[in-house]
Amino acid sequence: MKPFISTGFYGVLNYIIALTLIATPWLFDLTGVSSAAIFIPIYIGWLQLIMAIFADNAASPIKKFPMEMHLTLDVVMGFFLAVSPWLYTFSSKAFWPELLIGGLLFFLGIFTKKSPFTTKRHPSLSEGGLTSIDSI
Known part of the structure; x- marks a missing residue:
């Protein structure tokens, strides 16, 4: 499937x-649930904010962080956020905020343009790294 979310819309x-x-902990009243329910969304939120400021898209003031890496980390963080209520055993008290926002991050990481999961690299671009000749 082709990516259909523009990087500008994604940036905003x-x-x-x-x-x-x-x-999230205060919006959805997670302060009394567990410390994991409080700190995991806050940590991932700060990481997302830092990446949003430095990402290479139209909504970013400092374009230093490659979009491909940002979208890859979104998929990883979205998955972790979505399963965190069951990993840290607070799913009986609250799981919808983490599941929905984590699923949204996962979805955006896959279906945004420049995503390494849905965009094929051009064959003429070098992949970088060591080749068998370089290692000799």
């Missing part, structure tokens, strides 16, 4: 998701 949405994640 990423700021909203990051700030929502930072405020």
